Amino acid sequence: MITTTDLTKVYRSRDREVTALDGVSLHVRPGEVFGVIGRSGAGKSTLIRCLNLLERPTSGTVTVDGVDLTALGGRGHRARRPLRQARARIGMIFQHFNLLSSRTVKGNVELPLEILGLGRRERSRKALELLDLVGLADKAKAYPAQLSGGQKQRVGIARALAGDPKVLLSDEATSALDPETTRSVLGLLRDLNRQLGLTILLITHEMDVVKTVCDSAALMAEGRIVESGAVSELLATPGSRLAHELFPVGGPQGAAGRTTVDLTFHGATAGDPVVSRLARTHGIDVSIVGAALDTVGGHQVGRMRIELPGTFEDNVLAIGFLREQGLTVELPAQAGLPGQGAPPPDGAPPPPPASGRTAAAGRAGEAGEAGEGAETVGAEGAEGGAA
Amino acid sequence: MTWEEMRPLLEQGTIDTLYMTFWSTLVAVLGGLPLGVLLVLTDRGGPLQNLPLNRVIGVVVNVGRSLPFIILMVALIPVTRSIVGTAIGPTAAIVPLAIGAIPFFARLVETAVREVDHGLVEAAWAMGGGTWTVVLKVLLPQALPSLVAGLTTTVIAVIGYSAMAGAVGGGGLGTLALTYGYQRFEHGFTLITVAVLVLVVTAVQLLGDGAVRLLARRTRTSG
Numbered sequence: 368m369i370t371t372t373d374l375t376k377v378y379r380s381r382d383r384e385v386t387a388l389d390g391v392s393l394h395v396r397p398g399e400v401f402g403v404i405g406r407s408g409a410g411k412s413t414l415i416r417c418l419n420l421l422e423r424p425t426s427g428t429v430t431v432d433g434v435d436l437t438a439l440g441g442r443g444h445r446a447r448r449p450l451r452q453a454r455a456r457i458g459m460i461f462q463h464f465n466l467l468s469s470r471t472v473k474g475n476v477e478l479p480l481e482i483l484g485l486g487r488r489e490r491s492r493k494a495l496e497l498l499d500l501v502g503l504a505d506k507a508k509a510y511p512a513q514l515s516g517g518q519k520q521r522v523g524i525a526r527a528l529a530g531d532p533k534v535l536l537s538d539e540a541t542s543a544l545d546p547e548t549t550r551s552v553l554g555l556l557r558d559l560n561r562q563l564g565l566t567i568l569l570i571t572h573e574m575d576v577v578k579t580v581c582d583s584a585a586l587m588a589e590g591r592i593v594e595s596g597a598v599s600e601l602l603a604t605p606g607s608r609l610a611h612e613l614f615p616v617g618g619p620q621g622a623a624g625r626t627t628v629d630l631t632f633h634g635a636t637a638g639d640p641v642v643s644r645l646a647r648t649h650g651i652d653v654s655i656v657g658a659a660l661d662t663v664g665g666h667q668v669g670r671m672r673i674e675l676p677g678t679f680e681d682n683v684l685a686i687g688f689l690r691e692q693g694l695t696v697e698l699p700a701q702a703g704l705p706g707q708g709a710p711p712p713d714g715a716p717p718p719p720p721a722s723g724r725t726a727a728a729g730r731a732g733e734a735g736e737a738g739e740g741a742e743t744v745g746a747e748g749a750e751g752g753a754a
Numbered sequence: 755m756t757w758e759e760m761r762p763l764l765e766q767g768t769i770d771t772l773y774m775t776f777w778s779t780l781v782a783v784l785g786g787l788p789l790g791v792l793l794v795l796t797d798r799g800g801p802l803q804n805l806p807l808n809r810v811i812g813v814v815v816n817v818g819r820s821l822p823f824i825i826l827m828v829a830l831i832p833v834t835r836s837i838v839g840t841a842i843g844p845t846a847a848i849v850p851l852a853i854g855a856i857p858f859f860a861r862l863v864e865t866a867v868r869e870v871d872h873g874l875v876e877a878a879w880a881m882g883g884g885t886w887t888v889v890l891k892v893l894l895p896q897a898l899p900s901l902v903a904g905l906t907t908t909v910i911a912v913i914g915y916s917a918m919a920g921a922v923g924g925g926g927l928g929t930l931a932l933t934y935g936y937q938r939f940e941h942g943f944t945l946i947t948v949a950v951l952v953l954v955v956t957a958v959q960l961l962g963d964g965a966v967r968l969l970a971r972r973t974r975t976s977g
């Protein structure tokens with residue numbers, strides 16, 4: 368539904384150049400909610416603004432719903448008609464809502480309909496219908512200043528849907544909202560995604576947003592996509608930085624003479640009493656250092672950091688056993704072993720599985736540690752393994 | 755001078771002043787509004803970025819604003835004569851008044867339009883809107899309270915200039931005050947004339963403030 372190939376954007380001013388996008392290739396499937404996460408300054412806003420050509424990319428192409436937008440005429444804001452028509456079919460919502468204070472709620476929703484050239488009665492009917500869809504039918508005559516943040520964003524969403532878009536772009540749409548309002552707005556986006564088959568690309572710096580609504584996610588750092596994929600697959604991918612940040616495990620790393628193991632339970636394994644079975648069958652004293660249970664992308668996921676007595680070599684059998692149970696097993700300490708050089712500190716090409724250098728904001732602290740050089744002990748097919 | 759003698763003079767003077775002010779302001783709005791909007795649109799990063807044009811308009815506006823009105827008026831006498839046929843009287847005064855007020859209002863329009871949040875412009879672009887949409891449906895409506903405040907300031911400035919125009923036979927309350935006060939030593943009459951001017955200015959200010967309040971009401975949270 369949205370495809371970018373090798374997108375770059377360089378901002379040039381008199382004395383310096385900023386490469387905001389550095390070869391971004393992205394593929395968003397029809398009907399999915401795709402989250403792009405990254406620190407402030409990673410290039411997320413630039414990316415989303417390139418998708419409807421508010422910003423013209425320096426090179427690369429953007430295709431939305433089969434139309435190559437970069438081939439359409441006009442610079443960013445001097446868009447010619449075909450590009451303007453394409454934009455009218457792409458909804459966009461913003462962090463600060465961007466509603467006109469001079470218009471009523473209904474008037475705001477009517478603006479895109481005016482641009483589309485609808486008649487007065489048709490506009491009015493459609494605007495009320497859209498307000499009903501976002502649960503604000505009773506606020507039609509209010510002015511934006513009279514609404515709460517969550518209500519304003521709902522108006523923004525209604526307005527974005529006016530052109531019957533197949534794609535909705537959201538730039539930090541919940542970042543100005545409190546956690547509860549964020550949840551309700553994300554719930555609305557989820558509903559619209561399901562009911563209307565709306566493809567949603569959302570930008571955020573909050574892991575919770577990705578965790579709550581996204582089917583797929585990409586991690587951005589310094590203008591590049593560092594990692595991307597379906598959220599459920601990422602969680603099953605050992606060494607995935609996104610997975611670590613989606614779901615960080617707490618707890619200190621192992622002392623000398625002990626082996627620290629991070630386990631991820633998902634799908635059917637989430638409820639299994641694996642640890643007690645390990646203790647029983649292998650006669651090992653397992654210490655649980657940290658653990659958490661959460662819902663990611665609608666699935667239950669558990670994370671646990673355990674410590675086993677003895678070195679890695681002493682625990683090969685136990686680790687093999689854990690793998691057989693269908694868990695994702697990672698050994699955070701393995702990165703320091705000889706012969707497994709740490710990734711170069713800078714300029715590693717994407718996707719470096721775990722350079723730890725550019726952990727996304729939010730839980731960066733904990734996640735960065737956990738992600739640092741995490742090494743894999745193979746856990747293929749963990750998803751369906753125990754199903 | 756008796757009140758019976760003063761009344762018709764004051765009435766005619768007020769009418770002339772309002773007449774000059776109305777037409778000059780109308781021309782100032784018709785000229786200053788597009789100029790002010792163009793100053794924003796053609797500026798760096800604006801949707802119609804055109805720096806040479808922007809500079810030219812900026813210089814013209816600055817020169818127009820910094821020229822003392824009395825000099826502008828005298829300098830424009832040939833122009834006025836060619837347009838109106840005479841350089842004396844209220845109608846003739848409209849020409850320099852309007853030309854003086856255009857750059858004045860243009861700057862106020864520029865300031866008002868610049869204050870509009872750029873995010874709103876981006877939102878209009880994202881909906882598929884072009885420059886016209888941005889100007890007519892976003893910039894001007896959003897700037898309306900500030901524009902009305904600027905209009906009030908302009909009207910009051912024009913009333914002030916029009917009194918100055920009286921010095922060279924422009925007509926209106928200014929001419930009355932000068933001819934009767936200075937030349938015939940009717941100081942009482944001059945005072946009354948000035949009082950009427952103050953009254954007119956106050957009325958305009960109150961009217962303008964009321965309009966701005968009405969427009970700004972919807973941007974506040976209560977109501």
Ligand SMILES: Nc1ncnc2c1ncn2[C@@H]1O[C@H](COP(=O)(O)OP(=O)(O)O)[C@@H](O)[C@H]1O
Pocket residue numbers: 378379385386387405406407408409410411412413414
């Ligand atoms: N209009 C611009 N001109 C110059 N540099 C810009 C512009 N917009 C963004 N940048 C730069 O591009 C980089 C990426 O910015 P942005 O896309 O806004 O990041 P994010 O949304 O992830 O915080 C930053 O270094 C920022 O300073």
Ligand SMILES: [Mg+2]
Pocket residue numbers: 411412413539
């Ligand atoms: Mg941003």
